[in-house]
Amino acid sequence: MKKKITIKLKQNDYKMTEQRETVLEVMLKNRGKHLSAEEVLEKARKKSPGIGIATVYRTLEKLTEMEVLYKTVFEGGKFRYELYDDAGSKQQHHHHHIICLKCGKITEVQEDLLSGLEQKIESQGFKIIDHDLKFFGYCPNCK
Amino acid sequence: MKKKITIKLKQNDYKMTEQRETVLEVMLKNRGKHLSAEEVLEKARKKSPGIGIATVYRTLEKLTEMEVLYKTVFEGGKFRYELYDDAGSKQQHHHHHIICLKCGKITEVQEDLLSGLEQKIESQGFKIIDHDLKFFGYCPNCK
């Protein structure tokens, strides 16, 4: 995985630096979590104490372009990043999220069930590349 | 519609002011559009030239709380507001959006097709209140 991404970087004339490796490791170690740039910074400093917030933003952005990370807005209007389900290989679709309106917990839903709807939309002349589906409600604890 | 909302305001000890009425009229006249606060300000000033941006934000926020408006982030990381499909009455669900990655056009999808998935999720102990589904791809013109 890490090796695959290093190769991808080189193909695009990007260098593999200590900081980029650290950010990547943070994301790999936190699969299933949805981290803000500040949270990534905090974790990255454990390994690379000197790393700056600008580098974290730049690296997250680059990994998002490369489709290693998925970037989206949850509540609070700031971006959060997570590993793509199948980071490294050609990416198609993304799992869904349930956000608890009381405790803020984020639960992932793996079932897709959108292909029917996507087919209907494509039959009207669109080409669908990806989707982003969030459910808002209450988790079992807060219901 | 406007009357219904005025009554709702009163029930919550809010006053109906010229500015609130203007913002509401802007939103009613632009059903199907997705306006930023700045865009609402611009349109509102046609009728109430002195209105300030802070009042626009406050009013949009209030109407969102009251479930007259729906607030969401499209591309660019800023909030946009639109009338709820059935603004005024008890609100359940919301239509979906297709965002063209080339020209930015936003198309609405009325078909729901999520009830199956929602039922499956609720059978796992969640309570679903609303959802937000966006498709990313290319519109017929840009495909």
Add this chain to the structure above:
DNA sequence: AGACATTTGATAATGATTATCATTATAGAT
């Protein structure tokens, strides 16, 4: 090791949204 382009970190700038506060307007009581 040396050359050169890329990357980094500190910090300034930006842009959207929210908070502050003195002034003004609204709704209900008189």
Add this chain to the structure above:
DNA sequence: ATCTATAATGATAATCATTATCAAATGTCT
């Protein structure tokens, strides 16, 4: 219609996340 209490407004400052700038440091290739 006037008065009063309270809520709302507009100007502007503050905040917060993100992006831009730039001199110094680093990675890659020879």
